[in-house]
Amino acid sequence: MNSASRLAPPRTLIMGVLNVTPDSFSDGGEYLDPQVAIARARELVRQGANIIDVGGESTRPGASPVSLEEEQRRILPVIEALSAEGITVSVDTLHAATARAAVRAGAHYVNDVSGGLHDDEMFQTVAGLSGEHDTRMIIGHWRGVPDPAHSRSEYRDVVVEVSDALAERAVRAVAAGIAPHRIVLDPGLGFDKTAAQGWQLLAHLERLAVLGYPVLIGASRKRMLAETLGAHDDTAARDLATAVVSSLVARSGAWGVRVHDVASTAAALAVTAAFEAGARTATSAGAGFEAQPTRDRITLTGLEVFAYHGVYDFEREQGQRFIIDAEVAVDLSAAAAGDELARTVNYAELVGTILEAVANDPVDLIETLAERVARVALGFAGVRQARVTVHKPDAPIDATFGDVSVTIERGVE
Numbered sequence: 001m002n003s004a005s006r007l008a009p010p011r012t013l014i015m016g017v018l019n020v021t022p023d024s025f026s027d028g029g030e031y032l033d034p035q036v037a038i039a040r041a042r043e044l045v046r047q048g049a050n051i052i053d054v055g056g057e058s059t060r061p062g063a064s065p066v067s068l069e070e071e072q073r074r075i076l077p078v079i080e081a082l083s084a085e086g087i088t089v090s091v092d093t094l095h096a097a098t099a100r101a102a103v104r105a106g107a108h109y110v111n112d113v114s115g116g117l118h119d120d121e122m123f124q125t126v127a128g129l130s131g132e133h134d135t136r137m138i139i140g141h142w143r144g145v146p147d148p149a150h151s152r153s154e155y156r157d158v159v160v161e162v163s164d165a166l167a168e169r170a171v172r173a174v175a176a177g178i179a180p181h182r183i184v185l186d187p188g189l190g191f192d193k194t195a196a197q198g199w200q201l202l203a204h205l206e207r208l209a210v211l212g213y214p215v216l217i218g219a220s221r222k223r224m225l226a227e228t229l230g231a232h233d234d235t236a237a238r239d240l241a242t243a244v245v246s247s248l249v250a251r252s253g254a255w256g257v258r259v260h261d262v263a264s265t266a267a268a269l270a271v272t273a274a275f276e277a278g279a280r281t282a283t284s285a286g287a288g289f290e291a292q293p294t295r296d297r298i299t300l301t302g303l304e305v306f307a308y309h310g311v312y313d314f315e316r317e318q319g320q321r322f323i324i325d326a327e328v329a330v331d332l333s334a335a336a337a338g339d340e341l342a343r344t345v346n347y348a349e350l351v352g353t354i355l356e357a358v359a360n361d362p363v364d365l366i367e368t369l370a371e372r373v374a375r376v377a378l379g380f381a382g383v384r385q386a387r388v389t390v391h392k393p394d395a396p397i398d399a400t401f402g403d404v405s406v407t408i409e410r411g412v413e
């Protein structure tokens with residue numbers, strides 16, 4: 001495959017945090033004056049923020065709730081002013097009424113860390129607004145008002161449970177009328193999750209990617225970083241650690257990162273992009289170097305999945321067989337040299353991830369399924385390209401035929 005035929009993943013967006021609150025966990029009280037808040041947002045945009053996330057009620061563990069009136073009094077003038085300047089605004093709220101007022105004031109994203117669980121009206125409200133205002137919904141994973149004692153941080157497998165819970169929330173959002181292309185998912189780092197659980201989630205973003213939605217990560221300045229930094233913890237160190245996380249998750253295909261210090265994350269993402277461009281550039285330094293496109297492949301054929309995709313109602317109701325072939329390009333020399341599973345793609349894990357990507361969330365087209373499978377395959381460490389065929393041997397075609405399939409090839413930039 002030549003480089004021109006590779007699909008470039010979209011670059012990771014930076015969402016700059018603007019807490020217009022007296023008590024947010026890292027910047028509480030600094031931006032309560034609307035003029036100061038607006039000036040701060042402009043500064044964040046100059047530093048590279050693509051979206052400004054405006055919040056008027058702290059969601060940190062132990063914070064006091066505020067009235068809707070107070071929340072809106074804090075944020076609406078700021079949102080109005082920023083959107084009038086053409087700045088893309090997100091509103092960080094748990095409340096449908098505030099979401100509605102914020103969207104009418106110009107917010108383009110509704111960022112609900114409770115994923116619609118705190119306010120029953122949230123999804124319907126956003127659905128009602130989304131057509132007219134093109135509103136997008138960020139759905140966070142949460143188990144209730146954050147508990148400082150972490151009493152709800154028990155998970156059998158945090159990666160699987162967070163991913164399943166977000167899938168369920170996305171289904172509810174779509175059922176309420178929010179179009180799938182308007183949904184973004186967020187694993188909710190720090191919300192009833194320990195530091196170790198947060199790192200597990202970050203290291204397994206491909207499990208969220210299989211759901212087929214863009215993924216936003218909010219690790220900025222959180223306790224998981226402080227615990228990792230230990231004695232060296234201060235705001236500057238947390239911002240540096242946040243920037244490293246931004247780079248790592250960008251490499252894993254995150255759609256966006258929500259950060260307080262935009263400048264350091266913008267620098268980290270620029271370096272990440274330059275590094276990736278370097279890796280794509282062919283070198284004549286000799287065979288065996290990573291920059292030489294590898295010819296090594298892992299190939300999986302005939303993976304059968306029973307699922308409910310198709311244009312016709314009866315296909316959605318009765319289901320049918322789909323057969324998947326997937327070939328991933330990954331340099332296998334290190335795994336072979338050390339006889340180490342950790343240095344290759346574990347094909348059992350690849351199978352599990354593909355099964356999950358194909359079994360859930362019905363779609364009309366096998367093209368969409370193939371895209372989904374390619375995306376999750378590219379989420380595995382070291383995979384540079386993926387070639388995916390989706391067969392639909394029992395497709396409702398009024399003729400005798402052997403098979404029908406689509407094949408796509410995708411690569412990381």
Ligand code: PMM
Pocket residue numbers: 017019024025026058059060092111112113138140186188189216217218219258
């Ligand atoms: N974290 C906080 C607030 N809002 N929104 C999203 N989408 N994801 C997060 O992880 C998130 C959020 C809490 O942090 P803050 O008090 O620093 O804003």
